[in-house]
Amino acid sequence: xxxxxxxxxxxxxxxxxxxxxxxxxxxxxxxxxxxxxxxxxxxxxxxxxxxxxxxxxxxxxxxxxxxxxxxxxxxxxxxxxxxxxxxxxxxxxxxxxxxxxxxxxxxxxxxxxxxxxxxxxxxxxxxxxxxxxxxxxxxxxxxxxxxxxxxxxxxxxxxxxxxxxxxxxxxxxxxxxxxxxxxxxxxxxxxxxxxxxxxxxxxxxxxxxxxxxxxxxxxxxxxxxxxxxxxxxxxxxxxxxxxxxxxxxx
Amino acid sequence: xxxxxxxxxxxxxxxxxxxxxxxxxxxxxxxxxxxxxxxxxxxxxxxxxxxxxxxxxxxxxxxxxxxxxxxxxxxxxxxxxxxxxxxxxxxxxxxxxxxxxxxxxxxxxxxxxxxxxxxxxxxxxxxxxxxxxxxxxxxxxxxxxxxxxxxxxxxxxxxxxxxxxxxxxxxxxxxxxxxxxxxxxxxxxxxxxxxxxxxxxxxxxxxxxxxxxxxxxxxxxxxxxxxxxxxxxxxxxxxxxxxxxxxxxxxxxxxxxxxxxxxxxxxxxxxxxxxxxxxxxxxxxxxxxxxxxxxxxxxxxxxx
Ligand SMILES: Nc1ncnc2c1ncn2[C@@H]1O[C@H](COP(=O)(O)OP(=O)(O)OP(=O)(O)O)[C@@H](O)[C@H]1O
Ligand SMILES: [Mg+2]
Numbered sequence: 001x002x003x004x005x006x007x008x009x010x011x012x013x014x015x016x017x018x019x020x021x022x023x024x025x026x027x028x029x030x031x032x033x034x035x036x037x038x039x040x041x042x043x044x045x046x047x048x049x050x051x052x053x054x055x056x057x058x059x060x061x062x063x064x065x066x067x068x069x070x071x072x073x074x075x076x077x078x079x080x081x082x083x084x085x086x087x088x089x090x091x092x093x094x095x096x097x098x099x100x101x102x103x104x105x106x107x108x109x110x111x112x113x114x115x116x117x118x119x120x121x122x123x124x125x126x127x128x129x130x131x132x133x134x135x136x137x138x139x140x141x142x143x144x145x146x147x148x149x150x151x152x153x154x155x156x157x158x159x160x161x162x163x164x165x166x167x168x169x170x171x172x173x174x175x176x177x178x179x180x181x182x183x184x185x186x187x188x189x190x191x192x193x194x195x196x197x198x199x200x201x202x203x204x205x206x207x208x209x210x211x212x213x214x215x216x217x218x219x220x221x222x223x224x225x226x227x228x229x230x231x232x233x234x235x236x237x238x239x240x241x242x243x244x245x246x247x248x249x250x
Numbered sequence: 251x252x253x254x255x256x257x258x259x260x261x262x263x264x265x266x267x268x269x270x271x272x273x274x275x276x277x278x279x280x281x282x283x284x285x286x287x288x289x290x291x292x293x294x295x296x297x298x299x300x301x302x303x304x305x306x307x308x309x310x311x312x313x314x315x316x317x318x319x320x321x322x323x324x325x326x327x328x329x330x331x332x333x334x335x336x337x338x339x340x341x342x343x344x345x346x347x348x349x350x351x352x353x354x355x356x357x358x359x360x361x362x363x364x365x366x367x368x369x370x371x372x373x374x375x376x377x378x379x380x381x382x383x384x385x386x387x388x389x390x391x392x393x394x395x396x397x398x399x400x401x402x403x404x405x406x407x408x409x410x411x412x413x414x415x416x417x418x419x420x421x422x423x424x425x426x427x428x429x430x431x432x433x434x435x436x437x438x439x440x441x442x443x444x445x446x447x448x449x450x451x452x453x454x455x456x457x458x459x460x461x462x463x464x465x466x467x468x469x470x471x472x473x474x475x476x477x478x479x480x481x482x483x484x485x486x487x488x489x490x491x492x493x494x495x496x497x498x499x500x501x502x503x504x505x506x507x508x509x510x511x512x513x514x515x516x517x518x519x520x521x522x523x524x525x526x527x528x529x530x531x532x533x534x535x536x537x538x539x540x541x542x543x544x545x546x547x548x549x550x551x552x553x554x
Contacts, residue, residue, distance in 0.1 A: 102424040
């Protein structure tokens with residue numbers, strides 16, 4: 001079954017056309033990778049799906065309902081949660097309090113006390129149980145990324161959009177993060193779209209990977225095939241980007 | 251000449267009024283982070299609603315103040331919708347302008363003849379007892395304001411406002427209707443100011459635009475909250491007490507002009523060295539002696 005479907009999505013900023021007819025779909029229960037060179041428009045796709053940006057053309061359908069023009073808060077309540085590439089925890093709040101808004105406004109909790117109990121559970125799920133009363137701005141990068149995942153989970157999503165949650169992490173942290181995402185996926189039974197430059201991670205956990213370049217999806221396949229796709233290798237080498245190399249065989 | 255009693259009464263009246271104005275202001279300005287510099291508009295609207303209701307219908311303060319609150323809330327609803335699309339200094343500036351515009355509008359309403367000043371008789375036979383009664387009513391306004399602020403702090407609603415303050419765009423991706431929440435906070439805080447204004451007009455007795463729409467009140471209300479700390483109602487409460495005491499001492503010691511300057515200096519020093527206000531500093535000092543639980547949102551006496 002298809003959970004999310006983008007059809008001919010276009011977006012430009014001023015004169016710069018970033019997305020020029022993006023079409024792809026995500027199956028319920030899968031982990032879908034989204035890769036592409038810097039500036040390809042991956043984050044822009046997340047912004048459109050989560051409602052922060054309006055597409056110039058095309059449609060976004062989630063769970064059988066068109067959400068192209070829907071306000072972000074409705075999309076969140078409808079079941080799409082997201083993280084931000086440059087982490088944006090609520091800085092002055094403790095880790096646990098960071099989860100309260102999502103729980104109370106999209107996660108189906110009405111009482112602060114019940115939400116706080118659930119927040120504690122979610123923090124434990126992402127291994128932040130010990131940092132519940134830390135101010136979120138004092139967390140390390142790796143911890144902030146996990147806090148953002150927990151905060152997105154607080155809205156009880158069916159679809160989770162993760163924007164580079166591996167970037168800047170140490171090798172050790174990457175392995176922990178991979179474990180974490182697999183655990184979330186199986187424990188909570190949700191669908192995930194993962195934007196990633198860290199190939200090691202993408203190749204390990206994605207069921208399917210789409211490649212965004214020059215305004216459109218130029219290839220979509222299982223990870224092993226994508227790694228050897230001529231067109232994809234061209235795009236990465238041609239752009240002087242990070243390259244598909246390194247973790248390809250991992 | 252003021253008698254000793256009248257002097258103390260005025261002093262405490264202003265202290266209580268500033269405390270409730272600032273605690274009410276803080277519901278939007280502190281919890282949601284939208285710092286209005288036009289709060290006096292709602293004090294004035296409440297005050298002149300009292301005046302109008304008395305002049306036209308002969309109503310007494312018990313009735314006019316709550317109606318003043320409703321009218322002030324309604325005005326906030328109308329001006330808040332466009333104003334709350336702006337942020338930071340733009341919002342501050344627009345609210346400042348709105349307050350001036352509201353003053354011009356209200357004081358030029360036909361039948362009010364406000365520029366001349368309007369006389370409100372003492373609600374009781376004895377003027378002294380009237381002033382005491384109005385003071386008690388203002389204490390009641392403060393109590394109501396504190397209850398409302400405490401409720402907001404502990405509720406789902408407060409959590410939404412805090413999220414808006416921290417990152418409004420992120421809040422919108424978490425199911426929060428930021429437009430409605432902000433507007434609600436603006437209306438509530440305006441209504442509380444309107445309530446205070448309704449009583450204050452009777453306390454003044456002779457109502458003119460200059461005290462009722464005094465721009466200094468707008469500024470003081472913000473300073474009091476910043477001075478005390480904006481995290482909870484206790485901050486502005488402490489701020490109001492401190493500011494009134496310091497102000498009064500300076501005036502008594504050095505007279506008006508010099509006091510104003512020193513007062514300004516004191517504020518600058520405090521804001522520079524205590525950017526989060528006095529309350530967090532006090533808590534921090536207390537924590538160094540007695541271990542305390544970290545304050546969390548919506549604290550309802552139990553942790554999860
Ligand atoms: N709100 C915006 N206003 C103007 N330009 C934007 C905006 N958002 C993105 N862009 C531009 O659109 C292009 C795509 O940006 P986007 O962030 O979607 O890329 P990305 O694929 O996520 O890149 P990266 O891998 O570096 O994160 C970039 O050139 C960026 O500068
Ligand atoms: Mg990006």
